[in-house]
Amino acid sequence: MLASLFVNGAPTGVPDDDTESVSLELGGVPSLECRHCGEDLEEYPDGWHGPDSGRECFNTPCPDWFNGRPLHEPQPVALAWCNHAAIRTNQAEDSVTVSISVGDPRGGFCFTVRRMPPGAGPLAGRLLLHVPYPGEPLAHVPLTAHAQGCYLVGGY
Numbered sequence: 001m002l003a004s005l006f007v008n009g010a011p012t013g014v015p016d017d018d019t020e021s022v023s024l025e026l027g028g029v030p031s032l033e034c035r036h037c038g039e040d041l042e043e044y045p046d047g048w049h050g051p052d053s054g055r056e057c058f059n060t061p062c063p064d065w066f067n068g069r070p071l072h073e074p075q076p077v078a079l080a081w082c083n084h085a086a087i088r089t090n091q092a093e094d095s096v097t098v099s100i101s102v103g104d105p106r107g108g109f110c111f112t113v114r115r116m117p118p119g120a121g122p123l124a125g126r127l128l129l130h131v132p133y134p135g136e137p138l139a140h141v142p143l144t145a146h147a148q149g150c151y152l153v154g155g156y
């Protein structure tokens with residue numbers, strides 16, 4: 001099998017013929033940042049603190065004040081919910097799996113397309129798509145049906 005690897009649409013270091021997976025690791029991303037100054041934030045009993053500025057925001061137009069000083073205003077950091085995303089090929093099973101981890105970083109939701117082997121009866125040679133589903137044993141994170149083909153991660 002000839003494999004090529006592209007990053008942002010451009011070819012990059014070509015994996016060898018034995019390469020079976022590539023992944024994008026996103027760990028270590030803070031979950032909240034200040035919407036005004038962009039500093040990573042942690043919650044303390046007295047409010048949101050940045051590692052360099054404490055509670056005070058030096059780029060706040062004026063949304064909130066404490067003792068006459070502007071405070072950080074938290075917002076979620078884009079993609080902070082994702083630990084990693086990966087693509088894995090398996091020649092022995094004739095399959096490709098995309099996995100996305102949003103919970104325990106040791107696992108992820110797996111979406112697999114597999115061509116059925118010659119001995120698979122009427123399905124021989126056909127492609128099957130396997131997706132996570134509500135009630136799946138050993139689920140990465142439990143799913144709740146939201147709409148056809150759409151699941152809420154966790155419960156309502």
Ligand SMILES: [Zn+2]
Nearest residue numbers: 034037057072
């Ligand atoms: Zn700030």
